[in-house]
Amino acid sequence: MSDLHGVPHVHVRAPGKINVYMNVGRRRSDGYHDVATAYQAVSLFEDVRAFPSDTFSVAFNGPIDTRGLPTDRSNLAIKAARMLAKKTGITSGVHLQIEKNVPISGGMGGGSADAAATLLACDHLWQTDIGRDELVKLAAKLGADVPFSLVGGTAIGTGRGDSLSPALAKGTFHWVLALADEGMSTPEVYGELDAHRAKHAADIAPIDETPSVDTGVLQAIRAGDAQLLADVLHNDLQVAALHLRPELTRTLEVGDDNGALAGIVSGSGPTIALLASSAEAAIDLQVSLAASGLAVKHVTGPVAGARVMEA
Incomplete structure:
Protein backbone atom coordinates (compact mmCIF):
# COMPACT_ATOMS: atom_id res chain seq x y z
CA MET A 1 0.00 0.00 0.00
CA SER A 2 1.07 3.59 -0.50
CA ASP A 3 -0.37 6.96 0.34
CA LEU A 4 -1.41 9.81 -1.96
CA HIS A 5 -2.81 12.97 -0.36
CA GLY A 6 -3.66 10.88 2.68
CA VAL A 7 -5.72 8.30 0.78
CA PRO A 8 -4.44 4.70 0.98
CA HIS A 9 -4.13 3.01 -2.39
CA VAL A 10 -2.26 0.30 -4.30
CA HIS A 11 0.05 1.19 -7.19
CA VAL A 12 0.74 -1.46 -9.83
CA ARG A 13 2.93 -1.07 -12.92
CA ALA A 14 2.44 -3.28 -16.00
CA PRO A 15 4.44 -3.35 -19.24
CA GLY A 16 3.52 -3.01 -22.87
CA LYS A 17 4.67 -5.73 -25.25
CA ILE A 18 6.15 -6.39 -28.66
CA ASN A 19 5.27 -9.50 -30.66
CA VAL A 20 8.68 -10.42 -32.04
CA TYR A 21 7.11 -13.29 -33.97
CA MET A 22 3.49 -13.88 -34.94
CA ASN A 23 2.08 -16.75 -36.97
CA VAL A 24 -1.66 -16.45 -37.63
CA GLY A 25 -3.81 -19.46 -38.52
CA ARG A 26 -7.10 -19.58 -40.38
CA ARG A 27 -10.18 -17.70 -39.26
CA ARG A 28 -12.20 -20.00 -37.02
CA SER A 29 -15.97 -20.39 -37.03
CA ASP A 30 -16.18 -18.13 -33.95
CA GLY A 31 -14.38 -15.35 -35.81
CA TYR A 32 -11.09 -15.68 -33.93
CA HIS A 33 -7.77 -16.97 -35.27
CA ASP A 34 -5.40 -19.42 -33.67
CA VAL A 35 -1.99 -17.81 -33.33
CA ALA A 36 1.50 -18.65 -32.19
CA THR A 37 3.43 -15.65 -30.99
CA ALA A 38 6.62 -14.76 -29.13
CA TYR A 39 5.90 -11.96 -26.67
CA GLN A 40 8.52 -9.68 -25.17
CA ALA A 41 7.54 -7.28 -22.39
CA VAL A 42 9.26 -3.90 -22.78
CA SER A 43 10.00 -0.89 -20.61
CA LEU A 44 7.00 1.23 -21.59
CA PHE A 45 4.62 0.97 -18.65
CA GLU A 46 1.06 1.62 -17.59
CA ASP A 47 0.69 2.78 -13.97
CA VAL A 48 -2.58 1.90 -12.25
CA ARG A 49 -3.51 3.20 -8.80
CA ALA A 50 -6.48 1.60 -7.08
CA PHE A 51 -8.32 3.59 -4.40
CA PRO A 52 -11.09 2.33 -2.11
CA SER A 53 -14.56 3.32 -3.32
CA ASP A 54 -18.20 2.34 -3.06
CA THR A 55 -18.52 2.35 -6.86
CA PHE A 56 -16.42 1.40 -9.89
CA SER A 57 -14.82 4.30 -11.77
CA VAL A 58 -11.74 5.13 -13.81
CA ALA A 59 -9.85 8.29 -14.73
CA PHE A 60 -6.78 8.78 -16.91
CA ASN A 61 -3.68 10.96 -17.00
CA GLY A 62 -0.25 10.84 -18.60
CA PRO A 63 1.17 11.86 -21.99
CA ILE A 64 -1.31 9.86 -24.12
CA ASP A 65 -4.48 11.52 -25.41
CA THR A 66 -7.19 9.50 -23.65
CA ARG A 67 -10.24 11.57 -24.58
CA GLY A 68 -11.63 8.77 -26.74
CA LEU A 69 -11.35 6.06 -24.09
CA PRO A 70 -14.55 4.83 -22.40
CA THR A 71 -14.88 5.24 -18.64
CA ASP A 72 -18.04 3.17 -18.22
CA ARG A 73 -18.60 -0.57 -17.83
CA SER A 74 -17.11 -1.18 -21.29
CA ASN A 75 -13.64 -0.09 -20.11
CA LEU A 76 -11.41 -3.17 -19.86
CA ALA A 77 -9.93 -2.14 -16.51
CA ILE A 78 -13.41 -1.68 -15.04
CA LYS A 79 -14.35 -5.10 -16.44
CA ALA A 80 -11.27 -6.57 -14.72
CA ALA A 81 -12.16 -5.03 -11.36
CA ARG A 82 -15.79 -6.15 -11.58
CA MET A 83 -14.77 -9.65 -12.60
CA LEU A 84 -12.44 -10.01 -9.62
CA ALA A 85 -15.07 -8.62 -7.25
CA LYS A 86 -17.66 -11.10 -8.52
CA LYS A 87 -15.18 -13.98 -8.34
CA THR A 88 -14.21 -13.22 -4.73
CA GLY A 89 -17.53 -11.95 -3.35
CA ILE A 90 -16.29 -8.40 -2.79
CA THR A 91 -19.19 -5.96 -2.43
CA SER A 92 -17.20 -2.70 -2.45
CA GLY A 93 -15.86 -0.91 -5.53
CA VAL A 94 -12.67 0.78 -6.65
CA HIS A 95 -11.56 4.04 -8.20
CA LEU A 96 -8.80 3.51 -10.76
CA GLN A 97 -6.35 6.24 -11.70
CA ILE A 98 -4.46 5.13 -14.83
CA GLU A 99 -1.36 6.86 -16.12
CA LYS A 100 -1.18 5.87 -19.78
CA ASN A 101 2.16 5.67 -21.55
CA VAL A 102 1.53 2.79 -23.98
CA PRO A 103 -0.11 3.92 -27.25
CA ILE A 104 -3.86 3.35 -27.49
CA SER A 105 -4.74 0.74 -30.16
CA GLY A 106 -1.04 0.69 -30.98
CA GLY A 107 -0.39 -3.06 -31.09
CA MET A 108 1.46 -2.98 -27.77
CA GLY A 109 -1.24 -4.22 -25.40
CA GLY A 110 -1.80 -1.02 -23.44
CA GLY A 111 -5.40 -1.82 -22.57
CA SER A 112 -4.37 -5.34 -21.64
CA ALA A 113 -1.69 -3.93 -19.34
CA ASP A 114 -4.33 -1.75 -17.66
CA ALA A 115 -6.54 -4.78 -17.07
CA ALA A 116 -3.67 -6.91 -15.76
CA ALA A 117 -2.51 -4.15 -13.43
CA THR A 118 -6.07 -3.65 -12.21
CA LEU A 119 -6.47 -7.34 -11.35
CA LEU A 120 -3.29 -7.29 -9.28
CA ALA A 121 -4.03 -3.89 -7.69
CA CYS A 122 -7.56 -4.87 -6.66
CA ASP A 123 -6.33 -8.23 -5.38
CA HIS A 124 -4.03 -6.33 -3.01
CA LEU A 125 -6.48 -3.53 -2.20
CA TRP A 126 -9.27 -5.94 -1.28
CA GLN A 127 -6.86 -8.52 0.16
CA THR A 128 -8.58 -11.28 -1.80
CA ASP A 129 -5.34 -13.29 -1.99
CA ILE A 130 -6.63 -15.61 -4.72
CA GLY A 131 -3.13 -16.24 -6.04
CA ARG A 132 -1.29 -15.52 -9.27
CA ASP A 133 -2.58 -18.61 -11.08
CA GLU A 134 -6.20 -17.60 -10.52
CA LEU A 135 -5.45 -14.04 -11.63
CA VAL A 136 -3.98 -15.41 -14.86
CA LYS A 137 -7.15 -17.46 -15.45
CA LEU A 138 -9.29 -14.36 -14.97
CA ALA A 139 -6.95 -12.40 -17.23
CA ALA A 140 -7.50 -14.90 -20.06
CA LYS A 141 -11.24 -14.18 -19.95
CA LEU A 142 -10.57 -10.48 -20.52
CA GLY A 143 -8.44 -10.72 -23.65
CA ALA A 144 -5.66 -12.62 -25.38
CA ASP A 145 -2.83 -10.31 -24.26
CA VAL A 146 -3.94 -9.77 -20.64
CA PRO A 147 -2.32 -12.91 -19.17
CA PHE A 148 1.05 -11.97 -20.68
CA SER A 149 0.85 -8.51 -19.10
CA LEU A 150 0.66 -10.25 -15.73
CA VAL A 151 3.48 -12.69 -16.49
CA GLY A 152 5.86 -10.44 -18.45
CA GLY A 153 9.36 -11.38 -19.48
CA THR A 154 9.41 -13.45 -22.67
CA ALA A 155 6.80 -16.09 -23.45
CA ILE A 156 5.29 -18.11 -26.25
CA GLY A 157 1.56 -17.63 -26.65
CA THR A 158 -0.69 -20.11 -28.46
CA GLY A 159 -4.42 -20.54 -28.95
CA ARG A 160 -5.67 -16.94 -29.06
CA GLY A 161 -2.28 -15.97 -27.61
CA ASP A 162 -3.43 -16.47 -24.02
CA SER A 163 -2.02 -19.96 -23.47
CA LEU A 164 1.49 -19.09 -22.26
CA SER A 165 4.78 -20.92 -21.97
CA PRO A 166 7.72 -18.97 -20.50
CA ALA A 167 10.77 -18.72 -22.77
CA LEU A 168 14.30 -18.56 -21.46
CA ALA A 169 15.80 -15.18 -22.36
CA LYS A 170 19.31 -13.86 -21.86
CA GLY A 171 20.56 -10.30 -21.97
CA THR A 172 18.72 -7.15 -22.97
Whole structure:
Protein backbone atom coordinates (compact mmCIF):
# COMPACT_ATOMS: atom_id res chain seq x y z
CA MET A 1 0.00 0.00 0.00
CA SER A 2 1.07 3.59 -0.50
CA ASP A 3 -0.37 6.96 0.34
CA LEU A 4 -1.41 9.81 -1.96
CA HIS A 5 -2.81 12.97 -0.36
CA GLY A 6 -3.66 10.88 2.68
CA VAL A 7 -5.72 8.30 0.78
CA PRO A 8 -4.44 4.70 0.98
CA HIS A 9 -4.13 3.01 -2.39
CA VAL A 10 -2.26 0.30 -4.30
CA HIS A 11 0.05 1.19 -7.19
CA VAL A 12 0.74 -1.46 -9.83
CA ARG A 13 2.93 -1.07 -12.92
CA ALA A 14 2.44 -3.28 -16.00
CA PRO A 15 4.44 -3.35 -19.24
CA GLY A 16 3.52 -3.01 -22.87
CA LYS A 17 4.67 -5.73 -25.25
CA ILE A 18 6.15 -6.39 -28.66
CA ASN A 19 5.27 -9.50 -30.66
CA VAL A 20 8.68 -10.42 -32.04
CA TYR A 21 7.11 -13.29 -33.97
CA MET A 22 3.49 -13.88 -34.94
CA ASN A 23 2.08 -16.75 -36.97
CA VAL A 24 -1.66 -16.45 -37.63
CA GLY A 25 -3.81 -19.46 -38.52
CA ARG A 26 -7.10 -19.58 -40.38
CA ARG A 27 -10.18 -17.70 -39.26
CA ARG A 28 -12.20 -20.00 -37.02
CA SER A 29 -15.97 -20.39 -37.03
CA ASP A 30 -16.18 -18.13 -33.95
CA GLY A 31 -14.38 -15.35 -35.81
CA TYR A 32 -11.09 -15.68 -33.93
CA HIS A 33 -7.77 -16.97 -35.27
CA ASP A 34 -5.40 -19.42 -33.67
CA VAL A 35 -1.99 -17.81 -33.33
CA ALA A 36 1.50 -18.65 -32.19
CA THR A 37 3.43 -15.65 -30.99
CA ALA A 38 6.62 -14.76 -29.13
CA TYR A 39 5.90 -11.96 -26.67
CA GLN A 40 8.52 -9.68 -25.17
CA ALA A 41 7.54 -7.28 -22.39
CA VAL A 42 9.26 -3.90 -22.78
CA SER A 43 10.00 -0.89 -20.61
CA LEU A 44 7.00 1.23 -21.59
CA PHE A 45 4.62 0.97 -18.65
CA GLU A 46 1.06 1.62 -17.59
CA ASP A 47 0.69 2.78 -13.97
CA VAL A 48 -2.58 1.90 -12.25
CA ARG A 49 -3.51 3.20 -8.80
CA ALA A 50 -6.48 1.60 -7.08
CA PHE A 51 -8.32 3.59 -4.40
CA PRO A 52 -11.09 2.33 -2.11
CA SER A 53 -14.56 3.32 -3.32
CA ASP A 54 -18.20 2.34 -3.06
CA THR A 55 -18.52 2.35 -6.86
CA PHE A 56 -16.42 1.40 -9.89
CA SER A 57 -14.82 4.30 -11.77
CA VAL A 58 -11.74 5.13 -13.81
CA ALA A 59 -9.85 8.29 -14.73
CA PHE A 60 -6.78 8.78 -16.91
CA ASN A 61 -3.68 10.96 -17.00
CA GLY A 62 -0.25 10.84 -18.60
CA PRO A 63 1.17 11.86 -21.99
CA ILE A 64 -1.31 9.86 -24.12
CA ASP A 65 -4.48 11.52 -25.41
CA THR A 66 -7.19 9.50 -23.65
CA ARG A 67 -10.24 11.57 -24.58
CA GLY A 68 -11.63 8.77 -26.74
CA LEU A 69 -11.35 6.06 -24.09
CA PRO A 70 -14.55 4.83 -22.40
CA THR A 71 -14.88 5.24 -18.64
CA ASP A 72 -18.04 3.17 -18.22
CA ARG A 73 -18.60 -0.57 -17.83
CA SER A 74 -17.11 -1.18 -21.29
CA ASN A 75 -13.64 -0.09 -20.11
CA LEU A 76 -11.41 -3.17 -19.86
CA ALA A 77 -9.93 -2.14 -16.51
CA ILE A 78 -13.41 -1.68 -15.04
CA LYS A 79 -14.35 -5.10 -16.44
CA ALA A 80 -11.27 -6.57 -14.72
CA ALA A 81 -12.16 -5.03 -11.36
CA ARG A 82 -15.79 -6.15 -11.58
CA MET A 83 -14.77 -9.65 -12.60
CA LEU A 84 -12.44 -10.01 -9.62
CA ALA A 85 -15.07 -8.62 -7.25
CA LYS A 86 -17.66 -11.10 -8.52
CA LYS A 87 -15.18 -13.98 -8.34
CA THR A 88 -14.21 -13.22 -4.73
CA GLY A 89 -17.53 -11.95 -3.35
CA ILE A 90 -16.29 -8.40 -2.79
CA THR A 91 -19.19 -5.96 -2.43
CA SER A 92 -17.20 -2.70 -2.45
CA GLY A 93 -15.86 -0.91 -5.53
CA VAL A 94 -12.67 0.78 -6.65
CA HIS A 95 -11.56 4.04 -8.20
CA LEU A 96 -8.80 3.51 -10.76
CA GLN A 97 -6.35 6.24 -11.70
CA ILE A 98 -4.46 5.13 -14.83
CA GLU A 99 -1.36 6.86 -16.12
CA LYS A 100 -1.18 5.87 -19.78
CA ASN A 101 2.16 5.67 -21.55
CA VAL A 102 1.53 2.79 -23.98
CA PRO A 103 -0.11 3.92 -27.25
CA ILE A 104 -3.86 3.35 -27.49
CA SER A 105 -4.74 0.74 -30.16
CA GLY A 106 -1.04 0.69 -30.98
CA GLY A 107 -0.39 -3.06 -31.09
CA MET A 108 1.46 -2.98 -27.77
CA GLY A 109 -1.24 -4.22 -25.40
CA GLY A 110 -1.80 -1.02 -23.44
CA GLY A 111 -5.40 -1.82 -22.57
CA SER A 112 -4.37 -5.34 -21.64
CA ALA A 113 -1.69 -3.93 -19.34
CA ASP A 114 -4.33 -1.75 -17.66
CA ALA A 115 -6.54 -4.78 -17.07
CA ALA A 116 -3.67 -6.91 -15.76
CA ALA A 117 -2.51 -4.15 -13.43
CA THR A 118 -6.07 -3.65 -12.21
CA LEU A 119 -6.47 -7.34 -11.35
CA LEU A 120 -3.29 -7.29 -9.28
CA ALA A 121 -4.03 -3.89 -7.69
CA CYS A 122 -7.56 -4.87 -6.66
CA ASP A 123 -6.33 -8.23 -5.38
CA HIS A 124 -4.03 -6.33 -3.01
CA LEU A 125 -6.48 -3.53 -2.20
CA TRP A 126 -9.27 -5.94 -1.28
CA GLN A 127 -6.86 -8.52 0.16
CA THR A 128 -8.58 -11.28 -1.80
CA ASP A 129 -5.34 -13.29 -1.99
CA ILE A 130 -6.63 -15.61 -4.72
CA GLY A 131 -3.13 -16.24 -6.04
CA ARG A 132 -1.29 -15.52 -9.27
CA ASP A 133 -2.58 -18.61 -11.08
CA GLU A 134 -6.20 -17.60 -10.52
CA LEU A 135 -5.45 -14.04 -11.63
CA VAL A 136 -3.98 -15.41 -14.86
CA LYS A 137 -7.15 -17.46 -15.45
CA LEU A 138 -9.29 -14.36 -14.97
CA ALA A 139 -6.95 -12.40 -17.23
CA ALA A 140 -7.50 -14.90 -20.06
CA LYS A 141 -11.24 -14.18 -19.95
CA LEU A 142 -10.57 -10.48 -20.52
CA GLY A 143 -8.44 -10.72 -23.65
CA ALA A 144 -5.66 -12.62 -25.38
CA ASP A 145 -2.83 -10.31 -24.26
CA VAL A 146 -3.94 -9.77 -20.64
CA PRO A 147 -2.32 -12.91 -19.17
CA PHE A 148 1.05 -11.97 -20.68
CA SER A 149 0.85 -8.51 -19.10
CA LEU A 150 0.66 -10.25 -15.73
CA VAL A 151 3.48 -12.69 -16.49
CA GLY A 152 5.86 -10.44 -18.45
CA GLY A 153 9.36 -11.38 -19.48
CA THR A 154 9.41 -13.45 -22.67
CA ALA A 155 6.80 -16.09 -23.45
CA ILE A 156 5.29 -18.11 -26.25
CA GLY A 157 1.56 -17.63 -26.65
CA THR A 158 -0.69 -20.11 -28.46
CA GLY A 159 -4.42 -20.54 -28.95
CA ARG A 160 -5.67 -16.94 -29.06
CA GLY A 161 -2.28 -15.97 -27.61
CA ASP A 162 -3.43 -16.47 -24.02
CA SER A 163 -2.02 -19.96 -23.47
CA LEU A 164 1.49 -19.09 -22.26
CA SER A 165 4.78 -20.92 -21.97
CA PRO A 166 7.72 -18.97 -20.50
CA ALA A 167 10.77 -18.72 -22.77
CA LEU A 168 14.30 -18.56 -21.46
CA ALA A 169 15.80 -15.18 -22.36
CA LYS A 170 19.31 -13.86 -21.86
CA GLY A 171 20.56 -10.30 -21.97
CA THR A 172 18.72 -7.15 -22.97
CA PHE A 173 17.29 -6.20 -26.34
CA HIS A 174 17.11 -2.55 -27.38
CA TRP A 175 14.16 -1.28 -29.40
CA VAL A 176 13.22 2.08 -30.85
CA LEU A 177 9.46 2.45 -31.16
CA ALA A 178 8.03 4.66 -33.90
CA LEU A 179 4.64 5.79 -32.61
CA ALA A 180 1.69 6.67 -34.84
CA ASP A 181 -0.76 9.51 -34.23
CA GLU A 182 -3.78 7.27 -34.65
CA GLY A 183 -4.40 3.70 -33.53
CA MET A 184 -5.63 0.74 -35.58
CA SER A 185 -8.56 -1.62 -35.07
CA THR A 186 -7.36 -5.15 -34.38
CA PRO A 187 -10.48 -6.77 -35.93
CA GLU A 188 -10.00 -4.61 -39.04
CA VAL A 189 -6.39 -5.74 -39.40
CA TYR A 190 -7.33 -9.40 -39.04
CA GLY A 191 -10.12 -8.89 -41.58
CA GLU A 192 -7.67 -7.34 -44.01
CA LEU A 193 -5.33 -10.31 -43.54
CA ASP A 194 -8.16 -12.72 -44.33
CA ALA A 195 -9.05 -10.72 -47.46
CA HIS A 196 -5.40 -10.63 -48.57
CA ARG A 197 -5.04 -14.38 -48.12
CA ALA A 198 -8.23 -15.07 -50.06
CA LYS A 199 -7.20 -12.80 -52.91
CA HIS A 200 -3.66 -14.15 -53.20
CA ALA A 201 -4.25 -17.79 -52.20
CA ALA A 202 -2.52 -19.10 -55.33
CA ASP A 203 0.60 -16.98 -54.81
CA ILE A 204 1.36 -17.17 -51.09
CA ALA A 205 2.48 -19.99 -48.83
CA PRO A 206 -0.29 -22.19 -47.39
CA ILE A 207 -1.71 -21.09 -44.06
CA ASP A 208 -0.36 -23.12 -41.16
CA GLU A 209 -3.11 -25.36 -39.80
CA THR A 210 -1.34 -25.42 -36.44
CA PRO A 211 0.59 -22.15 -36.00
CA SER A 212 3.98 -22.37 -34.32
CA VAL A 213 6.93 -20.14 -33.48
CA ASP A 214 10.11 -20.60 -35.49
CA THR A 215 12.78 -22.34 -33.40
CA GLY A 216 15.24 -19.67 -34.56
CA VAL A 217 13.30 -17.12 -32.50
CA LEU A 218 13.73 -19.18 -29.35
CA GLN A 219 17.43 -19.66 -30.08
CA ALA A 220 17.98 -15.92 -30.63
CA ILE A 221 16.14 -14.99 -27.42
CA ARG A 222 17.96 -17.67 -25.45
CA ALA A 223 21.29 -16.39 -26.75
CA GLY A 224 20.41 -12.73 -26.19
CA ASP A 225 21.65 -12.10 -29.74
CA ALA A 226 20.03 -9.08 -31.42
CA GLN A 227 21.36 -9.93 -34.88
CA LEU A 228 20.00 -13.46 -34.70
CA LEU A 229 16.63 -12.11 -33.58
CA ALA A 230 16.65 -9.52 -36.37
CA ASP A 231 17.02 -12.33 -38.90
CA VAL A 232 13.84 -14.09 -37.71
CA LEU A 233 11.47 -11.24 -36.80
CA HIS A 234 8.12 -11.97 -38.42
CA ASN A 235 4.49 -10.88 -38.14
CA ASP A 236 1.75 -12.29 -40.39
CA LEU A 237 -0.37 -9.22 -39.58
CA GLN A 238 2.25 -6.86 -41.00
CA VAL A 239 1.11 -7.17 -44.61
CA ALA A 240 -2.44 -6.27 -43.57
CA ALA A 241 -1.32 -3.33 -41.43
CA LEU A 242 0.80 -1.98 -44.31
CA HIS A 243 -2.14 -2.29 -46.70
CA LEU A 244 -4.30 -0.25 -44.36
CA ARG A 245 -1.54 2.24 -43.50
CA PRO A 246 0.90 2.41 -46.44
CA GLU A 247 2.85 5.20 -44.73
CA LEU A 248 4.16 2.64 -42.23
CA THR A 249 6.29 1.19 -45.03
CA ARG A 250 8.21 4.46 -45.12
CA THR A 251 8.79 4.27 -41.36
CA LEU A 252 10.32 0.81 -41.78
CA GLU A 253 12.51 2.15 -44.61
CA VAL A 254 13.68 5.12 -42.52
CA GLY A 255 14.61 2.73 -39.71
CA ASP A 256 16.56 0.55 -42.12
CA ASP A 257 18.34 3.58 -43.59
CA ASN A 258 19.40 4.72 -40.13
CA GLY A 259 20.97 1.56 -38.78
CA ALA A 260 18.14 -0.59 -37.42
CA LEU A 261 18.98 -4.29 -37.56
CA ALA A 262 15.36 -4.94 -38.53
CA GLY A 263 11.89 -3.52 -38.06
CA ILE A 264 8.48 -5.05 -37.49
CA VAL A 265 4.89 -3.95 -37.00
CA SER A 266 4.08 -4.62 -33.34
CA GLY A 267 0.99 -6.82 -33.03
CA SER A 268 -1.82 -5.41 -35.17
CA GLY A 269 -0.02 -2.06 -35.47
CA PRO A 270 0.50 0.74 -36.09
CA THR A 271 3.53 0.97 -33.77
CA ILE A 272 6.76 0.05 -35.55
CA ALA A 273 9.40 -1.67 -33.41
CA LEU A 274 12.96 -1.23 -34.68
CA LEU A 275 15.63 -3.50 -33.23
CA ALA A 276 19.06 -2.01 -32.49
CA SER A 277 22.36 -3.75 -31.85
CA SER A 278 23.12 -1.94 -28.57
CA ALA A 279 22.05 0.87 -26.28
CA GLU A 280 24.34 3.28 -28.14
CA ALA A 281 22.98 2.22 -31.52
CA ALA A 282 19.42 2.64 -30.22
CA ILE A 283 20.14 6.19 -29.06
CA ASP A 284 21.66 7.07 -32.43
CA LEU A 285 18.66 5.54 -34.18
CA GLN A 286 16.25 7.41 -31.91
CA VAL A 287 17.93 10.73 -32.65
CA SER A 288 17.93 10.12 -36.41
CA LEU A 289 14.27 9.11 -36.50
CA ALA A 290 13.22 12.04 -34.34
CA ALA A 291 15.06 14.36 -36.73
CA SER A 292 13.01 12.87 -39.58
CA GLY A 293 9.81 13.89 -37.81
CA LEU A 294 8.82 10.60 -36.20
CA ALA A 295 7.65 10.29 -32.59
CA VAL A 296 10.00 7.73 -31.07
CA LYS A 297 10.87 6.03 -27.78
CA HIS A 298 13.82 3.85 -26.80
CA VAL A 299 12.74 0.84 -24.74
CA THR A 300 14.37 -2.36 -23.55
CA GLY A 301 13.17 -5.89 -23.00
CA PRO A 302 12.45 -8.25 -21.52
CA VAL A 303 11.08 -6.71 -18.33
CA ALA A 304 8.95 -8.07 -15.49
CA GLY A 305 5.18 -8.36 -15.68
CA ALA A 306 2.66 -6.50 -13.52
CA ARG A 307 4.01 -5.81 -10.06
CA VAL A 308 3.05 -3.84 -6.97
CA MET A 309 5.21 -0.75 -6.52
CA GLU A 310 6.43 0.33 -3.12
CA ALA A 311 5.51 3.75 -1.78
